[in-house]
Amino acid sequence: MGTLELDGVTKVFPDGDGEVVAVDDVDIEMRDGEFLVVVGPSGCGKSTTLRMVAGLETVTSGEIRLAGNVVNDVKPQHRDIAMVFQSYALYPHMTVEGNMAFGLEESTELSDEEIETRVTDAAETMGIAELLDRKPSDLSGGQQQRVALGRAIVRDPEVFLMDEPLSNLDAKLRSEMRTELQRLQSELDVTTMYVTHDQTEAMTMGDRIAILNAGELQQVATPLECYHEPANRFVAGFIGDPSMNFFDVKRDGDTLDGAVFDYPLSASTLDDVGDVTDLTLGVRPEDISVAGDAAGDHAFSTVVEVVEPMGDENTVYLRFEDAPEGETFIATVGGLQRISVGDEVTIEIPEEAIHLFDGNTGEAVHNRDMEE
Amino acid sequence: MTQNTDTGDDSGDALPDGGVAEDGQRSGFSPISALNERFGSDFVESSQFWLPPFLLVGLFVYGAIIWNLLISLTDFTGFGTPDYGDLDLEMYGRALADSGFIDAAINTFILLVGFTLVTLALGLGLAILIDRNIRFENTFRTIYLLPMSLSFVVTAQFWAWMFNFNNGVINIVITSLGFGRVDWIGNPDIVLWAVMFALMWQFAGYAMVVFLAGLRAIPNEHYEAAKVDGASTVRMYWRVIIPQLKGSTISASVVLMVFALKAFDFLYSLVGGYRPPNGADILATKMVREAYANLNWAYASAVAITLFLMTLGIVGPYLYYQYNRGNL
Numbered sequence: 044m045g046t047l048e049l050d051g052v053t054k055v056f057p058d059g060d061g062e063v064v065a066v067d068d069v070d071i072e073m074r075d076g077e078f079l080v081v082v083g084p085s086g087c088g089k090s091t092t093l094r095m096v097a098g099l100e101t102v103t104s105g106e107i108r109l110a111g112n113v114v115n116d117v118k119p120q121h122r123d124i125a126m127v128f129q130s131y132a133l134y135p136h137m138t139v140e141g142n143m144a145f146g147l148e149e150s151t152e153l154s155d156e157e158i159e160t161r162v163t164d165a166a167e168t169m170g171i172a173e174l175l176d177r178k179p180s181d182l183s184g185g186q187q188q189r190v191a192l193g194r195a196i197v198r199d200p201e202v203f204l205m206d207e208p209l210s211n212l213d214a215k216l217r218s219e220m221r222t223e224l225q226r227l228q229s230e231l232d233v234t235t236m237y238v239t240h241d242q243t244e245a246m247t248m249g250d251r252i253a254i255l256n257a258g259e260l261q262q263v264a265t266p267l268e269c270y271h272e273p274a275n276r277f278v279a280g281f282i283g284d285p286s287m288n289f290f291d292v293k294r295d296g297d298t299l300d301g302a303v304f305d306y307p308l309s310a311s312t313l314d315d316v317g318d319v320t321d322l323t324l325g326v327r328p329e330d331i332s333v334a335g336d337a338a339g340d341h342a343f344s345t346v347v348e349v350v351e352p353m354g355d356e357n358t359v360y361l362r363f364e365d366a367p368e369g370e371t372f373i374a375t376v377g378g379l380q381r382i383s384v385g386d387e388v389t390i391e392i393p394e395e396a397i398h399l400f401d402g403n404t405g406e407a408v409h410n411r412d413m414e415e
Numbered sequence: 416m417t418q419n420t421d422t423g424d425d426s427g428d429a430l431p432d433g434g435v436a437e438d439g440q441r442s443g444f445s446p447i448s449a450l451n452e453r454f455g456s457d458f459v460e461s462s463q464f465w466l467p468p469f470l471l472v473g474l475f476v477y478g479a480i481i482w483n484l485l486i487s488l489t490d491f492t493g494f495g496t497p498d499y500g501d502l503d504l505e506m507y508g509r510a511l512a513d514s515g516f517i518d519a520a521i522n523t524f525i526l527l528v529g530f531t532l533v534t535l536a537l538g539l540g541l542a543i544l545i546d547r548n549i550r551f552e553n554t555f556r557t558i559y560l561l562p563m564s565l566s567f568v569v570t571a572q573f574w575a576w577m578f579n580f581n582n583g584v585i586n587i588v589i590t591s592l593g594f595g596r597v598d599w600i601g602n603p604d605i606v607l608w609a610v611m612f613a614l615m616w617q618f619a620g621y622a623m624v625v626f627l628a629g630l631r632a633i634p635n636e637h638y639e640a641a642k643v644d645g646a647s648t649v650r651m652y653w654r655v656i657i658p659q660l661k662g663s664t665i666s667a668s669v670v671l672m673v674f675a676l677k678a679f680d681f682l683y684s685l686v687g688g689y690r691p692p693n694g695a696d697i698l699a700t701k702m703v704r705e706a707y708a709n710l711n712w713a714y715a716s717a718v719a720i721t722l723f724l725m726t727l728g729i730v731g732p733y734l735y736y737q738y739n740r741g742n743l
Contacts, residue, residue, distance in 0.1 A: 097643055132637055
């Protein structure tokens, strides 16, 4: 079965006289057929993690287990994996058919007829049957991408590894291929590890997301859990676009004391906070209501600094009345709501939507209330 | 000069139908604008830059070749002037009947093919080894390339010492290993291979550099994709990497083959005269010997033309290949 386990996997690169820890003690367990998206900012170690699973990088410490067997010292050619590269890495001197058949010729004992049948089948699945005689240089970017995927699926491996496979496509093609890849993966039901820096891909494609930062695993959870119940401030800020607003606050009795506002908390939220006093208040832009008729402890007067109309919604950069110019936070409002620069609006930050993070460690101490 | 400037302006406005619509004065036929139209808009204006070298090269290279061809059709020998009144192919017939010529042609061919193949193979091997992120990569690269910077004369002297029957390094080594001495230069069955080895020593570094450039142009992902696809290192090089070095192979082969045809300097310096060791006579040495030692001008010209055709046979397909790829 195509289970994949990473157990305390660490990668250290020598760097001059010192060392750089690229991947730091990462534990991930993937069940058979799962689609896991590994996401994080540039240089967070996500590609290195993938390359260790592929066998293209050695593992400094920890264990990688494929279908229960430790594969740390198994060469890539014996791991029964297929990888899709960002640059596709199609062999330019071979036809599409040659490219797709190469892996089967090298890794299996199949006869030429069987190989041809499997290549034709995979090409039909990918809709590239009519391109089999062409060279990669004669293909468009989207077609090359399909060939690269076809080359992976024809192998019928235990695990697919994909390293930002869609990032060289234009926006429209990318969203098409995103859907297609999801369909393909659920059809083939092959365990897939998918690396990307694009959080739309992370949110929409994966069964689960693994978020890495500076080589450390931040959270592994379903996309909605990551969005609504982030484990820490990094995850909260990384997932979601526009990203969550953060305000540094100090707890003063039962209120949060910000630089330019006070935010009273209810008893149940205070229970979560415990005795932490340095806190970060987080609230997603869509949870800030800019209705105009808000009143109460959680309503604040603000000034509109910038409006970015997106069509379906407006992204509004707001500033607390007492805050210095340029110190803004973001709210999203409906596309039809009229709002313009310089307007004074009253907003409400509802308490059920706020997240609280420990100001020093960044750990989440309170996440928003989820509707049951 | 003013005329040039004028046509420059005109050609900017030249219409596809051949007229120059804006300028009424020049609506009639003009040889300059006709030339420009045929060969490109600034053909005449730019001629002062390319025409002098064009004429010089035309005269001294292509003119000389044609003159050489003419002499090869005469019976010119000894002192005096050639008689251009009586042109025939007699000298080519004489060449085909001359066993010395046939031997030289065969040796040239063996040297050409053998030297090129062995040097390419060695250069490719070295390039692959150096490309695998070894230590002291730059040092090795320099060491391998260094012989290329020596002149043929130095290489020949150097290898004359190496191959020396009594005191040569090679014979000292093999006798110390318990084998008998080999007469590398004196044995007609061996000498050509010894020469080939020395030339290979000199040019393997060049082939290596050409292949190394080719290898560096192949993205890392191709190696990685081949490995993940299940290919062993040998299979990866054989099926994925080496086929991508086609361009490098062709470029290196052409240069190596041309050097093989020019091996005259090497053989001349090896013995210090026109008569190379028995078994190592090639067309280039034969040609010079016939001309300057025997004063058989017409016969030497015929040999020269044969050599020229062999060179053309190598360079021609290469130029055609480049032309097809749009590089010419």
